Amino acid sequence: MFGTDIGIDLGTASVLVFVKGKGIVLQEPSVVAIDNNTGEILSVGQDARNMLGRTPGNIVAIRPLREGVISDYEITEKMLKYFIRKTVGTRLFFKPKIIVCVPSGVTEVEKRAVIDASNEAGARMTYLIEEPIAAAIGAGLDIAQPTGHMIVDIGGGTTDVAVISLGGIVVSTSIKIAGDKFDEAIVRYMRKKHKVMIGERTAEDMKIQIGAAYPRDKETKMNVRGRNLISGLPVNIEVDSEEMLEALDENVSAIVDAVHAVLEKTPPELASDIADHGIVMTGGGALLWGLNKLIEKRIGIPVYIAEDAVSCVAKGTGRALDSIHLLEQKNTKNRYRG
Structure with missing residues (x-):
């Protein structure tokens, strides 16, 4: 009380x-x-x-x-x-x-x-x-030390990329591309490629179940219900993870570019720390399959997803x-x- x-x-x-x-x-x-x-x-x-x-x-x-x-x-x-x-x-x-x-x-x-x-x-x-800062603390990083840590926090509305040292942000950027934009991209793809209209909840389910930012080891498929834009009638079609790669490519590339841009502005000593310790990803968007692998491949630095990323x-x-x-x-x- x-x-x-x-x-x-x-x-x-x-x-x-x-x-x-x-x-x-x-x-x-x-x-x-x-x-x-x-x-x-x-x-x-x-x-x-x-x-x-x-x-x-x-x-x-x-x-x-x-x-x-x-x-x-x-x-x-x-x-x-x-x-x-x-x-x-x-x-x-x-x-x-x-x-x-x-x-x-x-x-x-x-x-x-x-x-x-x-x-x-x-x-x-x-x-x-x-x-x-909150994401780094929640991920268990000791941000008070004079050591560089890079955090990529992908939420619903924004992706925050920051280099943190001595308890403060040294370099950062925030872009308005995150989970919601992933959903919108899937809705657009379904409308353009399959002539099917789906809702945002269906798009989110597709993102979670078959979404991919990097080729999956084993292709996954999902039955999707929507409304045919030509006939106006409900339809049920099968969509695979390869199609999600195409649908999400533009948005995930923008996140990789943001990480690259922050690294370019990072002081050399801190950049060396990041290369040693890797990049930590937090937020629900970090769970998009293969996004950590894509960043690691294009940036050349190990990328880790924080434990319980959504709650960090x-x-x-x-x-x-x-x-x-x-x-x-x-x-x-x-x-x-x-």
Whole structure:
């Protein structure tokens, strides 16, 4: 019932909440279902995601975050409030301190939107931490040492590539190509190649089951249901992993280019460290089959996928709760009172 410190990975695809002393207590999709007639929120999280593409005219299931930033402030605030209350309850003597992750390339305006939404949702004090830093901490890297580490964090809306040393980001870039763009590419491919329209949930299932960024050892196939654009009737077709290579090629190449661009700007000593220790990948997008192999082949440096890659940012945010005083000392701009 007393103030509970909370770390939030406010992602484009999902929200993870870390409670100090308990660990990750909530992981749900960043989706909200709303009644257009009344403005009432009908459901949040997994229940709302189940409604995507299946709602009547007066109900809309929306994702209030796009490409790593808030696209609908009011809905994001309500979603945050729902998750905070679901996590720590409503009978608190003190409001919680909250650390929220933001992509490394966000503007001051975008930061302010996150802060305001968090404070309105019930934070006593809101702190910001950049996603690559949180991902590195969550992946178990000792970022406090004068040693270079490279993190590639691929979420739903953004891919953050950063070189970290002495607890700070030395070189970084953030591109708006990640899991959502993979899904959109699959939808476009199916429409162009097979003349079949599929929904984003089907595209995500295809990405997970047969998606590939590098040729698989054994070709996999999947039956896909969609609507034929010519006849307008439902169809069932078989799609294989080779086709997914073609569908995703442009997007995965952009991620490889981003890694290459950051390495080009990295000081020689840190680049040498990275060559010795390898590159660490985190985030749900890192689980796309063969993406680590593709980067390793094109860059020439070993690439490893962090254990429990999806939760790394949330875990790192939670561990940062023990060092809030360091955030305060390091950069007072990262602290905002509710």
